[in-house]
Every structure is written in structure tokens, then in C-alpha cells.
Amino acid sequence: MQYDSSTFGVVALAAYQPNWELFRAQLRSIQNQTHAHFQCLISADGGFADVRDFVTRELGGDERFRVIGFEERLGFYGNFERVLEHVPADAKWVALSDQDDSWYPSKLETLVPHLADVSLVAAQARVVRLPGNEVVTASTQRKNVPLDALLAQNQVTGSLCVFRRELLDLALPFPRLNTISQVHDHWLAVCAKATGGALVVDDIVQDYVQHGGNVLGEVGGRKSLAKSFEHVTALSRKFQGSSSPLAMLRTANDLSFGWRRVMADALRTRVAAGTPGLDGGVAAFETGHGWIPTSRALVTGLRSGDIALPCFVEFIAGVPVELFSRGGTSHKGSSNNRSSPVS
Template identity: 75%
Template sequence: MPFNANSFGVVALAAYQPDWELFATQLRSIQHQTHSNFHCIISADGGFDEVRDFVDRELAGDDRFQVVGFDDRLGFFGNFERALQNVPSEADWVALSDQDDSWYTTKIEKLLPHLNDVSLVAAQARVIRLPENKVVATSTQRKNVALDALLAQNQVTGSLCVFRRELLDLALPFPRLNTVSQVHDHWLAVCAKATGDALVIDDVVQDYVQHAGNVLGEVGSRKSVAKSLAHLAALSRRFQGSSSPAAMLRTANDLSFGWRGVMADTLRRRLGDDIADRGAGVAAFETGHHLVRPWKALVSGLRNGDIALPCFLEFVAGAPLELLPRSRKG
């Protein structure tokens, strides 16, 4: 079916202890979209009553907005999955929303027509830093890259994308790896790229708000070697329960090859023969890969600017465990 002004869709918003002022701004920016044929599912990862009552007060009973809540807290990755599991089958499209940004009123209207040609379309954002309300970047500068480069470094920010509803048939349930690199938008992007294609356009469609409570930030200063090691040690204690050298090596591997391997293996398993000509892009990061394949993709991506140097260095840090037999890595 063509995607047009009559297409019905769902905005899936993940909420967790929101800043109420920012949350109100985001809700109203969704409510005032020029494309109005949508239902907004707000998944409250704890604090259901507070979130539901706030939404009811702010939006004056707009029945397009529904808050769903659960007793167990899953974190942002699981909370987005839970929101998407509640998307009805009759929806034509799905948009993802954070709780603290601000959409421009024509966002959905601008993005939706692209779904006539691709499975997922993503745009750019202006980056605003609070509390000074300073513009720190006029664009997020995401780009279109090949599947292997997209697996290596995500170019799709969830809050900037809209995708076809049927993409969820492949993407759900989300694959799992206990690492901070495990993010929903990266997985959805590679699912789209491996099937009906993903497109990144240059249009700026919202403000991306940066503040102290962000789970993942957009703009930050580069870390020194010492700070990078300290950060890795902290992640290792969080995800491995230890900051020993062996645990830090495992963490570095999970951050790079590990999460990409989980995505590639899941795609291969779920798509089977349907992966067709996209298989080469997936093969670079599949578990048990030939060591030449990922490094060829990584070096090529670094040279042509599709993979940034910090991302490349994450793979360098994760490489030692790739030299071990699979039984010893696990």
C-alpha cells in the first residue's frame, strides 16, 4: 500500500522517570504533528501511575495517546522492545520517540513518503544542550553506508526514524548481549538494510536534547587513554562483575565484535536464504568469521569515512579475544 496522508501508524515512546517539563514539550510536539493519523503508545518502565496521570492532564484526554505500564524495569533497550510488542498489526508504519526531545510539526509528514521505496527512513536533528539551551550542532550528520559499515557503526538514531510495520516481524524479539552497545535502533537499522533497505536523508526534523540524564549522548569530548581505560573498567564491573584484565578484555570484545556478531548471527538465522545478496555484508561479523573479513570491512570503512576512528579503535581493543578459539572466548 502507498504511504501517504491517510496511512495509520504508531509512535512508540519509551518513558522512564522523565523530566516533566521536557516530557510535556515532547508530548505536545507529537500531538501537533501535521500527519495526525497515529496512535502513540507510551511504555512506562516503572512509575506507571505518574506517567499516565501526567499524560492525561497535559493532553486533555487526547485518546490517540495510551500509557502502558509494567511492574518490572527492563531499561531502555527492553522498554523499547516492549513498546514495539504492543504495536497493532493494522499499523502501516512505526516511529520511535524518546521522552525528552522536540519534534518539528512536519516530521512524520516529511519522512512517511520515503517508505514507498525503503523499509526505514531516518533524518537528522539539531542538537541542543541544556541547561543553557545552546545549539551545539546544527545536524547529527548521519549518512548512508553499506551493510557491513552499518553493522560496524550505527548511522540511525531511533528517535529520527520511521519504518514499515512489517519490519517488526523480523526484528522481534530483540537479540540480547549484556553490553552497553546493545541498542534498539542499531538492530532495527541493520534489519532494514538487510531486507528492504534503509535510507538516511539530510532533513533536520527535530531538536535532540542533551542533558545530564541522557542514557546515550550525541556530542561529547574525546576521552584520553586514561579516561578510556577507566570507562572500560567501569563497564567491566557493571557487565562482567569484575575489572580484572580478563574481564576488561571480554567487555572490550562485547562492545565491538560481540554485539555485531549477535546481530549478524540473528539475521542469518532468521532470514536464511532470503538474505540473498546482502549476505556478504552480514558475513563480515558473523560468529566464526574469517579474521580477514571484518578487518577488510573496518579498514575500508575507515578509509572512506563510513566508520569513525573511535569506533575503529573499539574494534582494535576488542580484537585480542577474536584470536582465541570460540570455546575459550565463551
């Protein structure tokens, strides 16, 4: 089908205790899109009345914007899953939105037409830091990589992507692993790559705003090994309750093999057997993976630049636990027991 300015879609925005100044700027940037045929569905993960009243007041009753709220707080990952569960059936495309960025006016007009050829398209952002809108980097420099490299290291930022609504039939419910590495955009990207295709383009379509309240941030360039170590130490304290060597090894395994295994197993279960590229794409990370395809995928990715050195080192750190707990635990689909929305 044609994807053009007349094609209806949904902007899915996950909100939680937003910075009102940044939220205002983001809402206005969505409202001012040159592709105007959309509904913006805003899921308030708590604080429904405040978010609803703010949207109504700031946007002058623009009926394209609808706020839904829930009693149960699910966090960043679960809130994006929940808003996607409420995308109407007549939508042809979905664009993900954070609550604190700023879209350029032609973002949707630029990206939506690519969906005639692929299931998901992602672009680049200029990264700016508050206060003062200091430019950290002129482009996020995401790239097109094979499925195994995409599983290893995500190249798709949720706020920079648009995808066909039918991708949700495969992606929902989201798989689960209790770690910060379970992120909605990585999962959606590998779902698209394994089926109808994923494309990363060079267009810069928004400002990606960095500030003290970011759930997941962007850095200018690749993380250093020292920063990666600090990152694993902090996450180990949070998710394992300790920064002991064993706890850090478990954390490194969750961050590397664990989350990739969850996604690879879910793809193996949900994508039709014999789909071109599926076997080779998931072989390196699925439950019971052999070490030859795993080593080949990681080393090839490192040499080509598709996998950054700090990411490669996280996999190396995850090897000991992977060796002693082969198979791990299978992924768990998200619960269908959702609280009813308020709107």
C-alpha cells in the same frame, strides 16, 4: 502502497521516570504533528499511574495517546521491545520516540512518504544541551553506509527514524547481549538494511536534547581516543565488575565483536538465505567469521569514513578475546514471558 498523510501509524514512546518539563515538551511536539493520523503508545517502565495521569492532564484527553504499564522493569532496551510488541496490526508505520526530545511539526510528514521505497528512513537532529538550549552541533550528520559498515557502527538514531510496521515481523524478539552496546535502533537499522532497505536523509527533524539523565548521549563530533578509553573503563567496571586489563579486553570484545556477532547471527537465522547482500554484509562479524572479510570491512570502513577511528580502535582492542574464544556464544532471543500491561 502509498505512505501519505492518511496512512495510519504508531509513535512508540518508552518512558521511565521522565523529567516532567521535558516530557511535556515532547508530548506536545508529537501532538502538534502535521501528520495527525497516528496513535502514540507510551510504555511506562514503572510509575504507570504517574505517567498516565500526567499524559491525561497535559494533553486534555487526546485519545490518540495511550499509556501502558508493567510490573516488571526491563530497562531501556527491553522497554522499547515491549512497546513495539504492542503495536496494533493495522498500523502501517512506526516512529520511535524518546521521552525528552522535541520534534519539529513536520517530522512525520517529511519522513513517512519515504517508506514507499524503503523499510526504514532516518533523518538528522540538531543537538542542544540543557540548561539554555545551547546548540552543540547543527546536525547529527548520520550517513548511508553498506550493511557491513552499518553493523560495525550504527548510523541510525531511534528517535530519528520511521519504519514499516512489517519490519517488526523480522526484528522481534530482540536478540540479547548484556552490554550497553545492545541498542534497539542499531538492531532495527541492520534488519531494514538486510531486507527492504534503509535510507538516511539530510532533513533536520527535531532537537536532540542532552542533559544529565540521558541513557545514551550524543556528542558534538567523534569521541576522542582518550574519551573512548574512559568509556570502556567505566563500562568494564559496570558489566565485568573490574577495570583490570583482562576485564577491559572482555568489555572491548562485547562492545565490538560481541554485539555485532549477536546481530549478524540473528540476521543469518531470520533472513531468507540468498537475500541479496546478506552474505557479504554479515560475513565480517558472524560466528566463525574469517579474518579476511573482517579486516577488509574494518579497514575499508575506516578509509571511507564509514567507521570512525575510536570505533575501529575498539575492534582492535576486542581482537585478543576474539582470537581466544572464537565462536563465542550464540545470541538468545528475548523471552516471550512478558508481564501483562496495565492501561
